Amino acid sequence: MHRKILLGILVVLIIVFVLFKSPFAATYNYNKAKNLYDNGKAELSLAYFEKSHFANPNNSLNRYYYAMALSKSKPTYSVQKKLYELSKNNTNDEAAKLAKSKAFQMRRAILSEIGDNYIFNAASGTDIIRWDVRSFPLKVYIEESNVPKYYFTNIRSALSQWVNRTTFVRFSEVNNEADAQIVIRFKDVDSSVCSGGICKYVVAYTEPTIGSNNMLKKMTLTFYKTNPRNQKFLPPEIYSTALHEIGHTLGLMGHSEKSGDIMYAAQNKSSSTGTSYGSTKLSQRDLKTLVLLYRTKPTITNTYNLNSETFYYAPLIIGTGDEIIQKKIEEYTKYIKSYPQLATGYINLGGAYSDAGDFEKGLQYMSTAEKYAKTDDERFLIYYNKSIMYYNMKNSEKALQYARQAQGIKNDSSIAELIDDIQQMK
Ligand SMILES: [Zn+2]
Structure with missing residues (x-):
């Protein structure tokens, strides 16, 4: 009885694999997609290119025509997202390069339709904060x-x-x-x-x-x-x-x-x-x-x-996270020049350097922020950020020290989680 169930599950798994994740599925869907694409039906071809991509993400030819088909389709949310993801393919082959240039074109087309704007600076890092x-x-x-x-x-x-x-x-x-x-x-x-x-x-x-x-x-x-x-x-x-x-x-x-x-x-x-x-x-x-x-x-x-x-x-x-972080560093540097005695600028700049992976600079700016900090909220942010940076530098002792200092100011769930993580690292 037991053996029969196991066998049944195995059969189902094999069928699923052959249908969606096998070279057979990749070729079958690619041929179907390419045929539609060649006949001018780019939008209809997308679903098959996607299935083929799922079955074999390494197939460069499929990614190439998938990116072409996406660039010829109506730029819906899903189309933008898929093209962007293809452009981020880390093999950096011809298909990835094509996807990158097509993604760039799509971005330019959308932005030029809107007109001159500063969305690049207006977003909160990689976050888009807004009301529904x-x-x-x-x-x-x-x-x-x-x-x-x-x-x-x-x-x-x-x-x-x-x-x-x-x-x-x-x-x-x-x-x-x-x-x-x-x-x-x-x-x-x-x-x-x-x-x-x-x-x-x-x-x-x-x-x-x-x-x-x-x-x-x-x-x-x-x-x-x-x-x-x-x-x-x-x-x-x-x-x-x-x-x-x-x-x-x-x-x-x-x-x-x-x-x-x-x-x-x-x-x-x-x-x-x-x-x-x-x-x-x-x-x-x-x-x-x-x-x-x-x-x-x-x-x-x-x-x-x-x-x-x-x-x-x-x-x-x-744009990508890296471009945004660079812009933020420029912006906060300017802010510090205007308001050299406000801790906020140093906290933000330290945080941006931390995001960029430059923990040494990040910690330096947090220490400067500490000198100008006036409120508990500011001090909490400084200790919290310092703790995270030391955590990333695998210095569990210092990470714990600053996490405890932050906890002394405000004991919320984010701090408890951080301390847990630090202790697991030890
Ligand atoms: Zn403002």
Whole structure:
């Protein structure tokens, strides 16, 4: 009886193998695909090229015509993804080179259709963070505060400009903070940002709250009530800062490299440092980048199973991880020049070097960040990042030391998991 079942399973396995994973299946499907392709039916041929590729991923001829057929098909999400994956084939043979150039062409065609944009910088590393448009209008809660009335009116006008200048952004104000997706707060300034009569500070900042399973829970936009000299910010400062930060709350996590854009990095520099308030109008580049962001499949969003064949595939659009890390290093280096006394810049730069595998530089910047760290959140990030870097360098002792320091500040599940991993390495 037992033997019969085993034999049955074996027969099924052999059939499955012959059908899908054998040289026979590879040749059969290739011939079928190539025949369709030669008769001008590129889109119909895809399924057979794919089956042949599954049966024998090393077949260079199949990959070559598979890439050709993909490049001649409608660039749906799956088509972009498959072409990108073929282009990443590490044999680097003729088929991989062809796929690479076809993937590049597809990317250029998509980007030129959208027009000039800075999606490359706007993404958060390799992550695409954005809301599901089906959840619009986004619920906004604006905290009560003793700031001047014009703070509120300028923030509301900035929200309106984003609504009026786009076809899909909608906000609705709510009175209950717990319901809100965007929370706007006001905070007393930290006077320690000044030294020697010079103050380097920001007017506001935005932080995402991301839960487990890459769920985007909320965006918190915090305005300082005054500058470090206890002077109120002027209406245009509040307005242009609000426009910029609302861009962050919509998912434009990075910055533009051009000064005419609202999302330009130095946009929210303060008047007391002698610079202007920046632009008060969203540029075409800001708007096009947002449109592109909302047509790209997110990796972090507020709903489950947000899929569509009309989405863009982020790696095809924004390039490979390496290119992104290089851009980030440039961006954070600039940020540090503008705000040399803020720990955030050093933490981000250290993290980018760590992503690039340069742990020595990563650790150096984390140590500099430690000198400027003012909050527990910053210190937690520094120790956490240091621990990860030492972990990657296989230095379990130091990795554990910093993980414990981070745990002393905030004992969450990510730290417990990290400590587990470190102890298993030992
Ligand atoms: Zn910003």
